[in-house]
Amino acid sequence: MISDIKLLNLLHNQPDKGLELMMEAYMGLIYTIVYNQLSNILPNEDIEECVSDVFFYVFNYKDKIDLEKGTIKALLAVVAKRKAIDLYRRNKKSKAVEIPIESMNENIFDKFDSVSDSVSTDERNNFLIKAIKSLGEPDSEIIIRKYYFKESSKDISKVLGLKVNTIDKKASRCMGKLKNILRGVL
Known part of the structure; x- marks a missing residue:
């Protein structure tokens, strides 16, 4: 080289x-x-x-x-x-960007309680996407960027124009909200 x-x-x-x-x-x-x-x-x-x-x-x-x-x-x-x-x-x-459900990173499920075997992967992914979208903007974008695209809080803050600590707090709160939304379903 x-x-x-x-x-x-x-x-x-x-x-x-x-x-x-x-x-x-x-x-x-x-x-x-x-x-x-x-x-x-x-x-x-x-x-x-x-x-x-x-x-x-x-x-x-x-x-x-x-x-x-x-x-x-x-x-x-x-x-x-x-x-x-x-x-x-x-x-x-x-245009509206839809993230294909089948491409959602399975590692995001590690953040939640155990997954019921009776629910198919597609159904879990569909429900997860709906739950993330229900958070609204910019929260849903923060979660997708952080856990799907694996972007750092610093990179997300530059794109969204928010402080790094704000991104971290929002991500933490959003994960708590998602855990509550998904409890009993996933």
Whole structure:
């Protein structure tokens, strides 16, 4: 693997070759980050376009890259996550985004009491989605971002314009509300 210093020099002196090497080295990582954020919401074409936007952005940002502050890999990862979140928000504003029930992360059930064997997974997921939506905005979005997309409270706070401690308090209260709503059902 090429060092960050050599890669940055190539981006400046031989831009085509530098971009090609950067994409070869980090395409898998960037695609994985974007795909994990958007795969259940947007088609593959939009995901691929977002990945391209990440490399294009970093390529155009090459004059401002300071390797003392971090690696090119870290910069690409941060840009990928932000671009994916931005695309998610733009898509959400343009149309209602439904999270497919079958794609809901099963780990969220770990937060609740034991699950009755008599209720099918789809029924549990349907009920869980309805319960989360019943919390209203921004609470339902906080729960989905935190436990489905596994975003940090800091990232959620930036997107929603709320303080980090507010996000944490709301998430905790919402989980308590969900536990009460779901008690006896799940």
